[in-house]
Amino acid sequence: MSDRPDFDRFPELKAAWDRRQFIKSAAAGTVFMALGGALVRIIGDDLTREARAEKLSDGRSRVPPGQKVIKALKPMGGDEGDGKVETFRLKVHGAVQKPFEVDYASLLKLPQAQREIDVHCVTGWSMLGGLWKGVNVATLAEAAAVKGDAKYIIFEAANGYTTNVRLDEGLAGMVTYRLDGKPLSLDHGAPVRGLVPNLYFWKSAKWITGIKFVREDAPGYWETRGYHNHADPWKEERYG
């Protein structure tokens, strides 16, 4: 190869060169390493590599920069609610003409949605292609007759957790009680959690209790603790 340095003259460049070749072949997917005389194939991270090549309809890579694809959600903790369908209530309120509250049975009587939504955790993992069932935020907004001057949505959860999103981005979300056909487990927000696509996963409130439409933005739990106010994974808006 022509750009290979002359290692007799520049021995200090050898390590960097080897590393570069390694990274190039890793990007191509297959890595062979000489180990004690034998060529050993090192299995790359196929899930991440394959998904990286996929494009969303608007041309963005399906996997945002700096993310690694994993097969299942990781429980990331938080101050849990009681997880029970019997006590579940969701309040839809704020800048709306018809505020209302639904229990679990009433939530199931609203028009239901089933959507494939990728999630991206700020700590660096993504889970792609989960099939989430629930009710679209847009459905709840319509039922509540959101006022024209509402600009943001605050998702409210058990024990005071909140997260703020722009109105249009929140309206693209849902409240969900089922992932891949199974009820949510307690650590993932049972019985119902928020789910906001295209923003880091902390914008998806577990153990949801309310959706509040507001005129003024109000940074939430993580947003007031150093996380980015907007949280676009493709712009790596991780920290504020």
Ligand SMILES: Nc1nc2c(c(=O)[nH]1)N[C@H]1C(S)=C(S)[C@@H](COP(=O)(O)O)O[C@H]1N2
């Ligand atoms: N109510 C509530 N929702 C929450 C959180 C929380 O602490 N409390 N943590 C957020 C963060 S930081 C992440 S990464 C995701 C994690 O969801 P998971 O535990 O289902 O993976 O939930 C988000 N929703």
Ligand SMILES: [Mo]
């Ligand atoms: Mo997180």
